[in-house]
Amino acid sequence: MVLSGTLKEFILADIFNLLTMQKVTGRLILNCDKREGGIVFKDGIIVGADCGEENLPNKLFNYMIDIKRKSPDHVSQLFDAHAGSLNVLAANILERNLMSQAEMKSFTESCVEDICCSLLTWHRGTYRFNPQRGVAPIACGFVTIPIENIVMEGMRRVDEWARMQEFIKGDMIFVPAAKGVGRPEEFDVNSTPEEYILSLLDGTRTVENIKKTCCICEYRVYESLNALLQAGRVTALQEKYSQSIKAALRRKNAEDASALDKTFVGSILSVAAAIIVAALFIFCRIAVIPAFLPPPGGASAGITDAARAAALLQYAITGEKIDNPEALKRTGLLTEKDF
Amino acid sequence: MPVTLRTRALSCVAAALLVMCCFSSAVRATPYLSAEIESALAARSGFLQNTGLTEEDFISFDSWIEANGLQQFEGRVAGSSGPWPHYMRGLVSNDGNAAAEQYGRAMKAAGPGALWLLSLEFVRYEQYPWADAAFDAVEKVIIGNGGSRAPLLSQKLMLMGNIMAESSPERAVFCYKWANRFDPNHPWWAYKKGGIDFPRSVAGAAPGFISESFNVLLNSWRAQLSFISAVYRYISVTLFMFICALFLVFTIKYLPSGTHHIGDALFRRASPRFRTASSVAIAVSVLILGILPGLWLIAFLTYRFLSPSEKKLMLFACAVLAVSPLDHYAKNFLRHNLEPNSAAALLDRAVNEGYSGGLHEQISANAAKQPQSYANQLALGVSLTKKGDYTAAAEAVDKALKIVPNDYTAMMYAGNIAFLRGDFDGMDHSLRDLIAKYPKCARARYNLAQAYAGEGRLDASDMITDAAKVNAALISDYMRENEHYFDGAPPPLRRVMQPVITPVYFWGRIFPHDWKSAFGNAVRPLWVSAAGALLFIMLAVLGAAVWGKSRTKVRTYFVCRICGRLLCRKCRKGTLCEACNRACLATQNNAATMYNMQKACQDKSLLYKNITKYALGMAVPGAGRLYKGEQTTRRPALVMLISCAVYAAYYCAFTFSTNYPSVTVINPVYFVSMFLIYNITAAIKQSNELSNTLKTRAKMATNA
Secondary structure, eight states, X not given: OOEEEETTXXXXXXXXXXXHHHTOOEEEEEEETTEEEEEEEETTEEEEEEETTBSHHHHHHHXXXXXXXXXXXXXXXXXXXXXXXXXXXXXXXXXXXXXXXXXXXXXXXXXXXXXXXXXXXXOSSEEEEEEOSOXXXXXXXXXXXXXXXXXXXXXXXXXXXXXXXXXXXXXOBEEESSTTOOOOSOOOTTTOHHXXXXXXXXXXXXXXXXXXXXXXXXXXXXXXHHHHHHTTSEEEOOHHHHHHHHHHHHHHHHHHHHHHHHHHHHHHHHHHHHHHHHHHHHHIIIIIHHHHSOOOOOOOOSOOHHHHHHHHHHHHHHOOOOOXXXXXXXXXXXOGGGO | OOHHHHHHHHHHHHHHHHHHHHHHHHOOOOOTTHHHHHHHHHHHHHHHHHTTOOHHHHHTHHHHHHHHOHHHHHHHHXXXXXXXXHHHHHHHXXXXXXXXXXXXXXXXXXXXXXXXXXXXXXXXXXXXXXXXXXXXXXXXXXXXXXXXXXXXXXXXXXXXXXXXXXXXXXXXXXXXXXXXXXXXXXXHHHHHHHHTTTTTTHHHHHHHHHHHHHHHHHHXXXXXXXXXXXXXXXXXXXXXXXXXXXXXXXXXXXXXXXXXHHHHHHOTTSOHHHHHHHHHHHHHTHHHHOHHHHHHHHHHHHGGGSOHHHHHHHHHHHHHHHHTXXXXXXXXXXXHTTSTTSHHHHHHHHHHSOOOHHHHHHHXXXXXXXXXXXXXXXXXXXXXXXXTOHHHHHHHHHHHHHHSTTOHHHHHHHHHHXXXXXXXXXXXXXXXXXXXXXXXXXXXXXXXXXXXXXXXXXXXXXXXXXXXXXXXXXXXXXXXXXXXXXXXXXXXXXXXXXXXXXXXXXXXXXXXXXHHHHHHTOOSOHHHHTHHHHHHHHHHHHHHHHHXXXXXOSOSEEEOTTTOOEEETTTOSSSSOXXXXXXXXXXXXXXXXXXXXXXXXXXXXXXXXXXXXXXXXXXXXXXXXXXXXXXXXXHHHHHHXXXXXXXXXXXXXXXXXXXXXXXXXXXXXXXXXXXXXXXXHHHHHHHHHHHHXXXXXXXXXXXX
16 A cells, blocks of 8 residues: 655544554654654554654663663663564563563553654654554554544644643753652652652753653653643743753754864874974984083993903913903903993 | 791891892902013013914913923023023923922012912912912012902902813812902802802802801991992882882873863864874873973873872872982992092002002092092002102191091001101000000001010010900911911011901991092082973972962863763863764664663773773783772882882893903892792783683673
């Protein structure tokens, strides 16, 4: 089945309906500006979704670290080993008892739902359906969401999203209102995501940063922050701080962009400068410093004590008169140490 | 064997090893009697020329006689005079009595130089009784001239013994015995004698050699001074190496951080790696100008990055560097008195050797150059006395006494000169004063007894008894020698005892008195040596002016949280260095990949650090632990100091120099293998640790 077009012509909900009716299997790819998202269908049912860094492997990894408190060493080995096959990864997680099946199902369904709902807010861009025989590597195998649920929830969130974005921006920094808020031992991310988000607020992380590093999706982050804000449990940092952070980020980006061009010439120049300095020092050592130093004391030109004794003895017992110290060395009477 | 005894024995042997390594520079072959020997060699050569013989014919005279016959020889030597015709006749004579008669005539006709040559010939032909007699005659000449030793003859005998040791051990032992007689101030005769039947002789010879070494050390100021010089040199080399090792560790560990601001200022656009390398290269190239300025600069650049315990070590190193310019003067000060033309050496030669023209010229030149040096004046007095110019000698000794009024040797010589001039009252006056000041001086009492005997006083024998009560061995030996060599009628110089330059006298009188001339001989001006310290002070002032104004509490320098590279607020805004930041960008927001990348960077950085640590640990045991940054630096520093002491031993062994013929002394390079065990053990240990680290990494990689 060939299906492609722009979201101006068809809204996403209509495309979902079409795919469900056809009971197709494959991946619906969405593009908007530079962003790319994807929804995985199996027999017309949604079984997976991803949108940039919001994807199941990332969220599962962060879940393992943040919620399950697993060692990054241990978990990263597992994720690395099964990169590219999501179903095997999920099966391995269950096999190793890192998560229960129910936990896995609820977490992955929640994530996929959030991602799909976020994609429903896209009103422009293109879509293209990519039919596939099997979707096991890109679906975890625990998600089955009928599109009706997604469309209903998505419509609700569109309004909510616009309202929340009025007072929660991606570059804002929130801090807990009360001091000494400790991190609870356990979270139920699905039921109380606010507690989880509250534990991540340390006064340095922007909303965007939290979104990237936490185990829940963008909408839920905003929703949780909104709830916390409404409850007066968090407060936003002043505008001037946010501005300075923005300025720093801009500078950083500009520097990063120009650094690569400049470093090559700069590196060559630095090596040349080091060589010139070393050469200058060598010149000073050879030509300048000796002029200020007193002349070295001349080595005693006379024959050494041992050489005198050896020469006289040689003459006395062999009749051979040797004045040259080198020749005396050959007789075995002296060695290099005697000179 | 009880542990204490074993420890004592080991320490004794270790001390003896150290002591004997120093002796070779202590003993010098002064040219005393070399002129006489050279003229005797020339006379022998003239005789051979006159008789139509060559030196080869003379050396292998038996073969020549077999080839040419006795008659031709007689025909050639007829009418020749001197010792050599008699000696050669004795050599070819088959009749023992006739040979003895000829040898006797030869010895009577020989001067000191010819006597020496004759004695060597007797040794060559294994005529030991005649060799003994000839050496005796040479010794008689020496002591008759007021001398007591002839180091040149001793060294020649050591060399001759060394040549003969393999072919004829008996002749070698004979040579070593006489080498000791001609110069007792060295232990090498015992070493070479013990080496003849090596290794079977070790057990028997080693204790003798060790005790001989200690005896020499106790009785010779030269040996003591050489020992102190060698110990000072060893300690200074050890300290210098320790400082260098310390700076090596701090340079590797902190210089990239220390030169960070140079890179920021000069090479802002270069990549971090090149920026660091170029800045470090510039800082290190200061070492080309001189080690001291280079070390001061490194100290300045790295000091602010050191931990508190490392700072203590650096302060110690800086203190040593600050005083290091004085090392040149200290060495000069210690070595000065061992130089052949120093006042102490010339006085020692004047007292212990007979008169020689060359020595007298040197002493006169020194006395004219430094008339206020009492040692020079005294040496001049002694030399003039042995020359026979008593009036001038008395004037020189008076001058010495004016400079140092109560000097023992000068007072003794004043008395001796008075005796030689026949002024018994003057002698009596001088020696009585001397005895009043030094009541335990047996020599003065003996000499006073000679004055009494000269005056015909009856209490002369009582005075000799008094002298014998103070030092019986000295008096009896002296009288026995006089009886043996001179049949109780010694020459004038031998009638009175000569003073000796004892270690106590040297350290108490000559050494402290001569310090000005020791410093005066320093070649390098102080400012040249102190240039490094001046550079450091300038930089410190400059640094204080620049950094002292900064009131900010913000930490200017920090490290990349992945690889540990130093960063500063100027060059990076985040907490990652540029390289790690770029690598992070490449992960495309995959959390697992990002983590793995960070882990790989950290592992790589750790591996480099570990390899550097083990390499340092292999090169200088202890340095690796200091580099790693242990909580306390005391133990690693101590291990490093021990390692540097070992390296200093290598250095001293390989740069070993000698005034004595090197074939007859112990070469310290032989002991290097003992110290190599230390380095080999350290290398094995470090290699083991490195292989364990690599194995662990490999295991982790396999598991992943």
